[in-house]
Amino acid sequence: LAKQNFRGTAVVFSAEHEAEISEQGRIQQALRAADFEQEMYLAFQPLVDTDTHGIFAYEALARWKSPSIGTVPPGIFIRAAERAGIIGKLTEVLMRKALEAAKTWPDHVRLSVNLSTRDVVSNKTVDALLDIIAESGVDPARLDIEVTETAVMRNFALAAENIRRFSERGIGVALDDFGTGHSSLSYVHKLPLTKIKIDRSFIVDIASNELSRSIVKTIVDLSRNIGCVCVVEGMETAEQVAVLRALGCRMMQGYYFARPQRLEDTLAYQAASDAILNASLRKTG
Numbered sequence: 001l002a003k004q005n006f007r008g009t010a011v012v013f014s015a016e017h018e019a020e021i022s023e024q025g026r027i028q029q030a031l032r033a034a035d036f037e038q039e040m041y042l043a044f045q046p047l048v049d050t051d052t053h054g055i056f057a058y059e060a061l062a063r064w065k066s067p068s069i070g071t072v073p074p075g076i077f078i079r080a081a082e083r084a085g086i087i088g089k090l091t092e093v094l095m096r097k098a099l100e101a102a103k104t105w106p107d108h109v110r111l112s113v114n115l116s117t118r119d120v121v122s123n124k125t126v127d128a129l130l131d132i133i134a135e136s137g138v139d140p141a142r143l144d145i146e147v148t149e150t151a152v153m154r155n156f157a158l159a160a161e162n163i164r165r166f167s168e169r170g171i172g173v174a175l176d177d178f179g180t181g182h183s184s185l186s187y188v189h190k191l192p193l194t195k196i197k198i199d200r201s202f203i204v205d206i207a208s209n210e211l212s213r214s215i216v217k218t219i220v221d222l223s224r225n226i227g228c229v230c231v232v233e234g235m236e237t238a239e240q241v242a243v244l245r246a247l248g249c250r251m252m253q254g255y256y257f258a259r260p261q262r263l264e265d266t267l268a269y270q271a272a273s274d275a276i277l278n279a280s281l282r283k284t285g
């Protein structure tokens with residue numbers, strides 16, 4: 001294909017395009033052949049309560065190390081699993097692993113699990129997930145599912161119905177990456193939300209950008225008005241933490257506090273969390 005083109009740019013474009021397609025193909029092929037139980041694991045990132053300086057929850061984040069193609073980032077393999085039509089099975093395996101992990105933590109520490117766009121609109125996947133949760137022995141009231149705005153808006157009626165099924169079991173519902181999707185405030189109160197997660201993109205320039213600050217302030221106030229816990233993600237500096245505290249946000253997640261970590265390390269982190277979080281939060285003034 002590349003040979004037929006005369007112009008350098010076209011050749012480059014076409015070669016890149018081909019490379020991208022074959023990369024996608026390779027990933028999907030490796031995914032289809034993957035033993036999820038063996039190759040998939042979770043990293044856990046704490047959500048910190050900056051009032052109590054305690055760990056409020058851990059978010060489970062999927063990791064894949066394929067023996068054939070190596071480490072692939074979740075942003076890539078989750079999409080590939082959706083395209084390959086095997087995301088439901090993957091989410092089920094990850095949910096099971098996440099619940100097992102939560103059993104090793106104290107009962108007051110919550111667990112957050114991400115669902116993909118496809119999961120939320122699949123009655124079959126939701127049935128399976130509810131069974132897995134019920135059989136796990138973990139109190140459903142300790143669990144939150146995270147769904148993105150984009151997922152919900154794609155098929156609102158079906159997504160809302162499935163989200164309600166989680167909610168009826170006492171499971172919390174977090175709206176993830178808030179502010180980045182096709183936002184329509186009119187649907188927010190039609191969902192049984194318990195948590196709103198403000199996307200990292202609003203935090204990056206929060207210390208210098210007045211507009212970001214006022215958007216975040218609006219979301220923090222909205223969360224309070226509809227009775228949701230507000231969480232900001234992507235906190236990387238003491239300055240950002242101080243600004244967010246001043247805007248009335250209490251729950252935070254980000255590299256400033258901790259990177260996603262292996263299960264073994266969550267236990268050590270919890271043991272040391274008083275000292276770690278006190279030291280981090282002292283710097284924020």
Ligand code: C2E
Pocket residue numbers: 045060061062063073074075078094114115116117146176177200233234235236253254255256260
């Ligand atoms: P997300 O659910 O919004 O997760 C937060 C992402 O931000 C994570 O990336 C996390 O490592 C990263 N992050 C946290 N704090 C910071 C920070 O201070 N700075 C920066 N730069 N990044 C930070 P990760 O683990 O690469 O996951 C990316 C996305 O992939 C997730 O975004 C989520 O949409 C998706 N994902 C991850 N695990 C799963 C899963 O099990 N199921 C599904 N459906 N999606 C998942």
Ligand code: MG
Pocket residue numbers: 059114146176
């Ligand atoms: Mg998430």
Ligand code: MG
Pocket residue numbers: 176177197233
């Ligand atoms: Mg998020």
Ligand code: MG
Pocket residue numbers: 177199200233
């Ligand atoms: Mg995000």
